[in-house]
Amino acid sequence: MKGFFPLKSCALAISTLLCASAIADDAPTYTAGEKAVKIAHETIIVDGHIDVPYRVKNAWVDVTEATEGGDFDYPRAVKGGLNAPFMSIYVPASLDNSPESTQLAHLLIDSVEAIVARAPDKFAIAKSPSDVKAQFEKGIISLPMGMENGSPLQGDLANLEAFHERGIRYITLAHSQSNHISDSSYDLRRQWNGLSPFGKTLVTEMNNIGIMLDISHVSDDAFYQVIELTKVPVIASHSSLRRFTPGFERNMNDEMVKALGDNGGVIMINFGSSFVTKEAGKWRTGLTQARKALIAAEGEDSPKLEDFEANYRKEVPYPYSTLDEVLDHIDHVVELVGIEHVGIGSDYDGVGDSLPIGLKDVASFPNLVQGLLDRKYSRADIEMILSGNLLRVWTQVEDYASKH
Numbered sequence: 195m196k197g198f199f200p201l202k203s204c205a206l207a208i209s210t211l212l213c214a215s216a217i218a219d220d221a222p223t224y225t226a227g228e229k230a231v232k233i234a235h236e237t238i239i240v241d242g243h244i245d246v247p248y249r250v251k252n253a254w255v256d257v258t259e260a261t262e263g264g265d266f267d268y269p270r271a272v273k274g275g276l277n278a279p280f281m282s283i284y285v286p287a288s289l290d291n292s293p294e295s296t297q298l299a300h301l302l303i304d305s306v307e308a309i310v311a312r313a314p315d316k317f318a319i320a321k322s323p324s325d326v327k328a329q330f331e332k333g334i335i336s337l338p339m340g341m342e343n344g345s346p347l348q349g350d351l352a353n354l355e356a357f358h359e360r361g362i363r364y365i366t367l368a369h370s371q372s373n374h375i376s377d378s379s380y381d382l383r384r385q386w387n388g389l390s391p392f393g394k395t396l397v398t399e400m401n402n403i404g405i406m407l408d409i410s411h412v413s414d415d416a417f418y419q420v421i422e423l424t425k426v427p428v429i430a431s432h433s434s435l436r437r438f439t440p441g442f443e444r445n446m447n448d449e450m451v452k453a454l455g456d457n458g459g460v461i462m463i464n465f466g467s468s469f470v471t472k473e474a475g476k477w478r479t480g481l482t483q484a485r486k487a488l489i490a491a492e493g494e495d496s497p498k499l500e501d502f503e504a505n506y507r508k509e510v511p512y513p514y515s516t517l518d519e520v521l522d523h524i525d526h527v528v529e530l531v532g533i534e535h536v537g538i539g540s541d542y543d544g545v546g547d548s549l550p551i552g553l554k555d556v557a558s559f560p561n562l563v564q565g566l567l568d569r570k571y572s573r574a575d576i577e578m579i580l581s582g583n584l585l586r587v588w589t590q591v592e593d594y595a596s597k598h
Contacts, residue, residue, distance in 0.1 A: 455531025
């Protein structure tokens, strides 16, 4: 799945088809009150990571109108108050070290531009915090862009300049495999023991050009090397906390969060259940093991593989996390390093049918606000979480680049 790489393509298909798993009858229900709805609609909401471009590449839909599947479209974004979702320009690790990697990134940027061209009264590209703020005042949803996987750079700083010109404002250095920039948290091969020589150069060049460094997906060693080298704050565009998911290196541990806080950066909490609770992670491991057992017994051509996950869910119901458990991650960041260092990176349209109860699509942001109110966060605190912290980092990155 998008956030759990071995099942990425399957998960993206599932998110479109909305394969259903039973939710327990005693599952919590969430209803946002009038105050929460008001805050959601009156505040800029930045989501650090939404996989609309790859979703529409796989199965085209017009997200400027209501869609039956997926997690994002214009009417639901308006309902939820979401007005600055970073569109993920995601390039699979399978394309690393190939011209197709760079080509796909440009095609996905084209798709974001096409969304804006079809509905300029609804959407606009955003290349700066000032764009986001101006478009918010006009009632237009901003579409800033971040590149997930630095593979399309192909070791060429001219590509960095080209993607900056097209609107890329953060780069997730690696994805599910070690690439020419960095080792990946998912990849047991640690060919660089952190960053490659080019990766170390790239940190400086991204600082100088004004592209945020995204340390989601990279190995722990790469994270600490980025923190040592960067002159500006960094982000984790869609990561959660390892404290709640022991052994899951894709999430950040407490010491990393503290280092991120010292750096002035922001961790943007991923909503995918595997990122939120260890139970969902164990379910995913069980699914993988069951699939391997079937292949071992019946081979790669077994017809049972066609709908394997959907059938497995019938036998072993998926343990969805909840809004309250997502809030636990936010609380813990605040306890560790303060309110200034946490944001939202949902991974909508990227984690398939694994979203928490209470946060099933982009219309759900008022529920998140209600949960924060219930936990006694002030409106000023909530506004920092929803956008203020990320916009601060983005502005600092811009300001540094303007002087270099």
